[in-house]
Amino acid sequence: MTVLLEPTIRQHLKNRVTARDVVPELDGRRVSLFGWVHEIRDLGKLVFVVLRDVSGICQIVFRMDELAETVKSAVHELTNESVICVCGVVVKQPKSRLGVEVVADEIEVLSKAVPKLEFDPTGKVQAGMDVRLRYRILDLRKPEVKNIF
Incomplete structure (x- = not known):
C-alpha cells in the first residue's frame, strides 16, 4: 500500500477550512489552511502573511516571540507564491480588512517558490x-x- 500524504498533512486536512470560511463566528476555533503566500509583511515581532486559496484570501499572523525556532526560521524563509499549510486559532480583529485573522503557531512549507x-x-x-x-x-x-x- 502506498501512502500519498504524510501523517501530519492528513491530520491538518481534518481541520482544514478555506479562506472564505474563516469568519468571526469561528472565533477561538483551531483551523488549518492550505494555500499560496500572496503577500508577506514583516514587522519584526509580528509577521503578516496574506494566504490565497481557491476561495479567496485570509490574513495569517505570526507572533514571533511565541513561536518555536523551527517555525520562526520557516516564516523568515517564506517567499511569495510558496505553497504552505498553516495551523492556528481564529481571532476576531476589527482592524483587519476582513474582520478576522488566524494567529498561527504551526507552518509547513509544502513547495517553496523561486526567490524572486x-x-x-x-x-x-x-x-x-x-x-x-x-x-x-x-x-x-x-x-x-x-x-x-
Missing part, C-alpha cells in the same frame, strides 16, 4: 506588456485581470 520573480503577481509593481505576457498565468490571478474573463 520578474513579475509581481500582487500588482503593486507595474510590469511591461512583454513581462505580463511571459507570466500570463500569474497575471490572471490579479482581480482586475480576472474580472475581464
